[in-house]
Amino acid sequence: MRKAGIISATALLIALMCASLMLMVPTVSAPRGPKSNLDIYWYADPDSAWTALKNGEIETMQWSLTEEQLAEAEADPNIVVARYEENGMMEFDFNNNKTIADYPDSTNPMSVLEVRQAIAYLIDVDYIIEIILHRFGARIDAPVCYPQIEGWVYEPASGKSVVTYDWNHNGRIDPEENNYPYKYDRNAAAALLAGLGFNDTDGNGYLNYPNKPEVWGAAAGKDTTEMPLKICIRTEDERMPAGRYLYGQLEGDPLVAGDGPLATAVWPAGYRGGDFDTTDETWVKPRKDLSPIVFRDRNYHIYTGGWSFGRFPVYLFSLFHSMFWFPYGPNYVKAPGSHDDLDPILEDIYYAASIPDAQAAAKEYTREHVIRVINRPLWSYTSYVAWRKTLAGVVNMKGYGIINDFTFLNCYRADNPLAPVRFGVVNTWDRLNILYSQWYFEYAFLDRVYTGLLAVNPYDLTIDMPWVAQDWEVGAWVDPRDGLTKSVVTYWLRPDAGCAAPEDGNFKGFFNPKDLEFTIWYNYAFDDSWQWQNFMDVHHVEIVDSRTIKVYFDDQSYWFQYSP
Helix, strand or coil, X not given: CCCCCCCEEEECCCCCCCCCCCCCEECEECCCCCCCCEEEEECCCHHHHHHXXXXXXXXXXXXXXXXXXXXXXXXXXXXXXXXXXXXXXEEEEECCCCCECCECCECCHHHCHHHHHHHHHCCCHHHHHHHHCCCCEEECCCCCCHHHCECCECCHHHCCCCCECCCCCCCCCCHHHECCCCCCCHHHHXXXXXXXXXXXXXXXXXXXXXXXXXXXXXXXXXXXXXXXXXXXXXXXXXXXXXXHHHHHHHHCCCCCCCCCCCCCCCCCCCCCCCECCECCCCCEECHHHHHHHHHHCCCCCEEEEEEECCCCCCHHHHHHCHHHCXXXXXXXXXXXXXXXXXXXXXXXXXXXXXXXXXXXHHHHHHHHHHHHCCEEEEEEEEEEEEEECCEECCCCECCCECCCHHHHHHCEECCCCCCCEXXXXXXXXXXXXCCCCCCHHHHHHHHHHEECCEEECCCCCCCEEECCEEEEEEEEEECCCCCCEEEEEEEEECCCEEEECCCCCCEEEECCHXXXXXXXXXXXXXXXCCCHHHCCCEEEEEEEXXXXXEEEECCCCHHHHHCC
């Protein structure tokens, strides 16, 4: 077994992974706590973790099984398998900014609507689901994960549907359900590009940029081989073959000019088809190599992105609002100056007075997102996960699988109840910092250390549960400065939750309103943090007594109750 990059960290289990919008604070339930301690092992890749699981070196791992691994697991009497539909999205992200750093004097083709539409016409998502995923995923056309589509995306009866989805659950897509506007069509892609002026003017098998300097800047008239589409392709999962499929649609075999699906499409009279050159294998790299290029510098055209989401599509606000376009921020797609007219709709999702209000705004936003091809959502995984049968007390949480804190609070090793549970993570971290960590692998550790005031029923994500707060109440207050009615949330903290020392897990004292007040203002101070959205609207706090605190907000939103 490859052991490169493996680190063992013993951590006292203390948390519940709540929905998105949750503040995480270090807590431990006293005096009982979890049934077992936890050893976390960091592996270099999923295959190494899977080998360790098969060999009995760990009890479970933070990753879903491949098709081959699933077959092995089902044949192994010592391994248990479970399935869940993932609250996540895999997508082709398009950089909508006007330029990128590699070509500062040329217009970024992905900032042009017709180019994005043409590329959308070249993507056969059903092919990706069938051939690349082997049906281990469900198609999505809007930036909402598959389990959350209903209620948050326009349905056919509205007359505004722009997605293909089995709304009546009969196991097939009926004609009235097939509403994605850019169904696979090479000829439509060619027509759009020709309409812009793309043409193989020199007959070398590659398209030339339109010869319009006032529009295309330094790229005008140049061969696309001089400014290829920079496609950053992650290597860790099915995004790698999906990314290769995409550049194959654009340029075919990189060693053969003029052979691709785009080049061989039917082009309008007077135009000669050609490949749209890409960087093909140049930027097929792992996460650590692509992270600064994509997230810090935004120096890319297309990226094979992926997200794990919270239980409501409020994530649309942080993923696509222009205020979150900053180095390593969550929005690296919709740059300021592109689609700014959609920002108020995104605000209507986040600052909604009720779930129906948020759903109405989300339907409007996702419709525009699809029509404008701001990015191209592809699939949500159908995931299979595994654990050793000697691990008792596992909870398969809806949308998230077995790696959740209900599992880690309840599980123990039936073969050795006093031994720590051994948990494998399939990649290393960049930084274990709750303010700035952004990767799924980092939260494998951080979610074991931090928790929130509220929790959610693991089998029904619509049901809130008390957690560090034993009760809460949403109310309103009138701000005397402007006379506006705003949200206030009262939290009653439970008396048996406290803080553990990060060095050794020793109990340090019970959590009280002063701790929460400090946490709020500490997070508020870091406006480039991935947690900042949860605190940016806090106006002031009021400590009522030793167990009660009121958090006053500077606006109204149904979602504020989940913020601190």
